[in-house]
Amino acid sequence: MQETVLPGHGSGGKLMNQLIRDVIKETLDSGGLQLDDSAILPVEGEQIVFTTDSYTITPIFFPGGNIGDLAINGTVNDLAVMGAIPRYLSCGLILEEGLPLDDLKRVLQSMRAAADRAGVKIVTGDTKVVEKGKGDKMFINTSGIGVLTQPLQRRDIQTGDKIIVNGTLGDHGIAVMAERNGLSFTEGLATDCAPLNLLIQPLIKAFPGKIRFIRDATRGGAASVLNEIVDGRRFSVRLIEEDIPVKDEVLGVCEILGIEPMYAANEGKIVIVVDPSVAADMVARMKELPFGQDAAVIGEVTGEFEGVVFMQTPVGGRRMLPLLTEDQLPRIC
């Protein structure tokens, strides 16, 4: 019989200890996990960055990844875009009774591999079990601590700054939507889930003081990040449609499902706002770094309007990209 998560696995008794020792620690730990309720950690530096994210994506397995590597990379990226070096992660599991233990192990293995790749340690954790029908297979919270190297602030953005992305937009959201809609046979669709600290820290070092702001374009996509950038400011963002990298396969599914790729979620893409004097050099450098091969300048900060994001089309038209009331893609992360 297939082993599954049982109510007793969350009870504080022997069964829970077994699950934690034989499955979770065994699978997840690459040397940093402290089995006390808390972890004691050294910190170098005077300022830390602290972040939290709960992952409720459905399905938990999707083309190119699963909820586990998503939970690691998502939180690593939240730290990295602040200008921090990610150091420590926590792992809070909410497991639904009946979840196959093999699925749990696969997810934990992905978490461990993703943490190793990103250079972070999972140091503390917690496991809860809910009855069937009171959860959805598994939810994961990862909170993270990083050491600040270079504060990046939205208020430093100014007119003339260039907008760069590190690659094709919408891959994650469209891969998950394709899976949900039975379109996953489409070749070339996969999440872009990646640890962007491996890209961001070298850029911060190579272009000191030239990066104004970085944000990961997750829920709500690049358009939502850009709206955050112009919100309440006396400038706007102009995007050049033909410069925006989007995979043909993603565009195809977007057309079938009626989704605009600028609003589709990414898990390995950042929007960088940069001093225009270094924009071309930065794109060239990004192409040599991990997860930057398809980097491109996609637009700029302009004084033409205030507080809006718009797309310049090849035929000279303009299309607004407002913040949507709600996203088309629920539970995408």
Add this chain to the structure above:
Amino acid sequence: MQETVLPGHGSGGKLMNQLIRDVIKETLDSGGLQLDDSAILPVEGEQIVFTTDSYTITPIFFPGGNIGDLAINGTVNDLAVMGAIPRYLSCGLILEEGLPLDDLKRVLQSMRAAADRAGVKIVTGDTKVVEKGKGDKMFINTSGIGVLTQPLQRRDIQTGDKIIVNGTLGDHGIAVMAERNGLSFTEGLATDCAPLNLLIQPLIKAFPGKIRFIRDATRGGAASVLNEIVDGRRFSVRLIEEDIPVKDEVLGVCEILGIEPMYAANEGKIVIVVDPSVAADMVARMKELPFGQDAAVIGEVTGEFEGVVFMQTPVGGRRMLPLLTEDQLPRIC
């Protein structure tokens, strides 16, 4: 019509921004919440303590408290028992579609009040929404960061040490079980949920080097903590039954439900293992401090056996208190 959580509240668009700004920030923030995805924080000291807990308690409102103050105090206590001063908390919400916004507000108000009382700041957060039937009203993850003042280590425990608790055992678990079983009319039943840093830090200062180990007796109760203490060691713990403080109301419900109070969850109780030379003084000091009024020495570490916890009864008998395979009290925190 009653306002409830909608799917769009978790989507990354305007609706989510409204929920975060008008409900979550408005209710939760007492000045420390950073609305970026992450918080930048100063740290004093070279070692931090990091912990995480997800709260899935049902029902979310119970006698004397709710999931909100539980989520704050539980994580504050996890830091405090390590010998740390709790500083910063995160708040990760997983909301089920249909949750009344008034319930959400009540919970967030409790979180804020509990954080203020404990002297910690909620600095960062995340909100996800799941469809009806894929969650259970709300789950909360709080992760926490504290600054280490005095490391306390299980390995420092030795034969002869005294076991102290700060008050009556089983209050939280029995209050919640009574509520679930329609016994909540019973007078005097209420969670003991409390911020124990207000008790622990003064004790650490008053008795430097004399406290071996502290642990909060949550899921699995005091018996599970004591089993953790003797696990793999060459000593045992002898408890004196008549010295263990338990409220009459709690004993009454325990008899009806067939629960042993030593295994019932607490949310404001700690087990302290202490140098025997200061045990009486420490109990006297605890009675003057917050949450220590009913403190008592309940037993000691003894070389009579190895790796077990047992209860000495008034008539001279002995009863083993093993680690249970699973707890009788699912989703108690």
